[in-house]
Amino acid sequence: MMEIVSTALVFFLIMDPLGNIPLFLSVLKDVDSTRQLKIIFRELCIAYAALLCFLFGGHYVLDFLGLSQEAIEISGGIILFLIALRMIFPVPNGIFGDSQAGEPLIVPLAIPAVAGPSILAVLMLMTTTQPMLPLFISLTSAWILTAAILLAAAPLHRMLGRRGLIAIERLMGMLLVMMSVQMMLNALRSFDWAAN
Numbered sequence: 514m515m516e517i518v519s520t521a522l523v524f525f526l527i528m529d530p531l532g533n534i535p536l537f538l539s540v541l542k543d544v545d546s547t548r549q550l551k552i553i554f555r556e557l558c559i560a561y562a563a564l565l566c567f568l569f570g571g572h573y574v575l576d577f578l579g580l581s582q583e584a585i586e587i588s589g590g591i592i593l594f595l596i597a598l599r600m601i602f603p604v605p606n607g608i609f610g611d612s613q614a615g616e617p618l619i620v621p622l623a624i625p626a627v628a629g630p631s632i633l634a635v636l637m638l639m640t641t642t643q644p645m646l647p648l649f650i651s652l653t654s655a656w657i658l659t660a661a662i663l664l665a666a667a668p669l670h671r672m673l674g675r676r677g678l679i680a681i682e683r684l685m686g687m688l689l690v691m692m693s694v695q696m697m698l699n700a701l702r703s704f705d706w707a708a709n
Contacts, residue, residue: 517647517654520639524655526689527593527632530662532600532682535675536626537666540617550664552616557660559619560627564636564652569645571637582641586700589638593693596631600686603679627659 541549575585639648662669670678 516643517651520643520648520651521654521658523635523689523692524632524652525658526685526692527596527629527635528627528655528659529596529600529682529685530627530659531669531678531685532603533626533663534666534670534678537622537663538670540622544616546667548616549667553622553663553666554660556617556619556622557627557656557663559623561656563624563628564632564656567633567636568640568648568652571633572640575637575641583700583703585638585641586703587697589635590693590697590700592631592634593689593696596629597686597689597693600689601683603682627663 537553541552544552636648636652673681
């Protein structure tokens with residue numbers, strides 16, 4: 514049970530719903546408020562479908578490429594580390610640059626905001642080390658929590674304010690840095706044991 518909770522926390526931190534609130538509000542600022550919730554829900558469902566594809570099909574890609582367990586873990590740790598750095602030190606226009614006008618479809622809200630390369634890579638990594646059912650439960654739990662936060666984006670933004678959201682995102686980034694370093698240390702330790 515603790516492994517499911519910790520894995521769900523990793524997925525939740527990578528999806529970064531609080532950090533995505535400004536992006537969602539910015540992209541949807543010209544869309545009618547009655548339609549915003551429908552668009553957010555649609556984009557979240559598309560993101561969930563993409564995540565499930567990588568959960569159930571990602572290990573075939575890794576088998577085809579013939580990557581070692583250590584290489585997968587180290588690269589997953591590096592990706593998490595880079596995402597965490599962007600959470601702690603955000604760029605001026607956000608991770609995805611300037612948003613385009615009009616109603617979005619898939620890009621940038623579903624992919625890469627929720628189902629970005631980092632979580633897709635981590636999903637592929639975890640399918641090689643953990644059973645599928647706990648991973649599915651963890652992923653679904655993290656997605657439900659992410660969906661609840663993003664569907665409440667406007668009231669949360671009013672309640673926490675820009676500074677509150679930035680502070681929480683940076684705290685989440687610090688947690689993700691520690692998790693990414695631990696992932697790389699575990700990979701290096703297992704590589705060292707395999708060499709000896």
